[in-house]
Amino acid sequence: MTTRPEPPTTRPGTVLRFRDRHGVPVEATVTDRREDPLQPAPPLRSCLLTLSYADGGRHEARHVGPAAPGPGAGYDALDNEILAGLRLSRLCGAGPYPSEVSRLIGYEADGELPFVLLAPYRGRPVGGTLGRILPSESLPFQRSLLTGLRWTSAAGIAHRALSPETVHWDTVCAQITGFTEAAPAGTPRSVAGAPPWWAPEQRPGQAGGVVTGDDDVWAAGRLIFCVATGRAPERADLADAPPDLARLLQGVFGPPEGRPSVRELLRRLDAADPVPRGLSPDVALERGRADFFALRARKHPQTVPAAEPEPAWPAPAGPTIPDEPSRRGRPWRRRR
Template identity: 70%
Template sequence: MAQPGQTLRFRDRHGAWAEAAVTGCHDDPSQPAPPLRSCLLTLTYADGTRHEVRHVGMSDEEPGIGYGELDNEILAGLRLSRLCGPGPYPPQVSRLIGYEADGERPFLLLEPCRGKPVGSILGRILPSEKFLFQTSLLTGLRWISAAGIAHRAISPETVYWDSVNAQITGFAEAALAGTPRTVAGAPPWWAPEQRPGNVSGMVSSEDDVWAAGRLIFYVTTGHEPDRADLTGEDPDLARLLAGIFGPPAGRPPVRELLSRINVADPVPRGLSPDAALERGRAGFLTLRAAKHPETAGPAVPEPAEPAAAAEPTTSQRRRGWRRRR
């Protein structure tokens, strides 16, 4: 991990190179899931500006492990940044500050998490805050869906709460919508189609809808998610979660869930297609399959909408960004 006195050179979320000195290093209470590790850094730029960031990299105890997870985090951050454009960045999702994907020890820089994991403060969320939690969680999920990705690991550990907004973090298992599903998430929060022995079909935003519904139920009622059939005790909750726990094809999209609680769609536009990036991605996949046939995997169908296309990072040319199990 980075140390005080070190100079970090990285690309910002727009792709431009930046450089800053590490002038402080602290423990990060919001540690990502293994094999990734993180610490809080104070970066000082040439103009004297200081910025505290989360430095996320691979564990020193397991060198070489975690490339795929870092690639997932970087690509998710880039697609969300591209979707937001010059407008305000949504506080409901973690924000990418920069990344370095080609060095011996690749890393990414994120804004520090806000609040605490939902799992650590359950029972301390006030009744008046529960609607805010539902609204902000679904708002964050809508931004993720519009960016053409699925988080695939929504849980009390990856969702934070600061009394105003839920913030979705931890994109290490994210995947492009329209790619073949793999095992992802953790019990009891993973959707049925993400579980070992039951994986089928293509990744979609409805995979996250299932997990988000479980989490909303958990925070609203205090019950474990295996009691999700008790939504009838709360008519408003039952109306919001209707259809969420069925098969993926029958689950309501995030926009419909927002409309059920009278919240307007927060995303002003979809992710604009880029023909050059589409051609680059197709060429990259062809070259990778020729050089490393074992990485080809099943054929990836054409995305149903522009948001499902991805721009490969430099590190993808070596590894591919989907996590392999």
């Protein structure tokens, strides 16, 4: 059996250079490295690191990167993980970060060995507890899972690969992890996820339309049903489900256009919307949007209503957070 070589970026004593979730370049020294029992799907691999900073701070981090360089090394999967982390970080701003989604610490996307640093996951994959969750834990699981989806929806992304392996449970709160197949809302749908958890519109030969923030409702419904009943996902039939469960999941397994939104599912559980209202927009993003409309008005005035304003946006006060990571070797770019 051949032992995989240890990436040089994870050896104790190595100085790790990356950008934090605000886009600021930082350095940290690897003081400890441990094997990660929750390895991601190939071609990615991960390990657990202890990072020490010059100011005396320390971080426990999950280092995720390709197992080997070259074609098929998982760079797109890393890009998706970084994109999701950046959008969630921007949405939360200086406020508290939701424990229901995994947290981005930092990333390096353009080097020879790209990687992403995540806060260690909470709990264990819920696949190990399917059918054995306590009745008193069922409602907290449902609320926390839907709370996590509400945050991703508000951030303008869809996970697209919810499963018993990417959703963790610690007997108190669910956590959504593994955003390697995430996509921004508004992009064309493509095949994503894996059976039996993928929604019909994400399967080969059926993918169509555009991604929305509620694309994960179908998979979340299957998970909630299986955790509550212990039945196999193929038997997710609401006809003989407990009344409370049938009421919660009504319409979830129907066509995409008729499914309830994440906010509606939270309302059915009498849970408040976790996303604060009046969140401050990203100044740089709004300024770019205003510049786009101004340019469009000059080139194609017939496409812009005469009453459309062109506000003057102030210069950003801090570092600009890229909207998505580049592919290897390319400069940062924004999704139009």
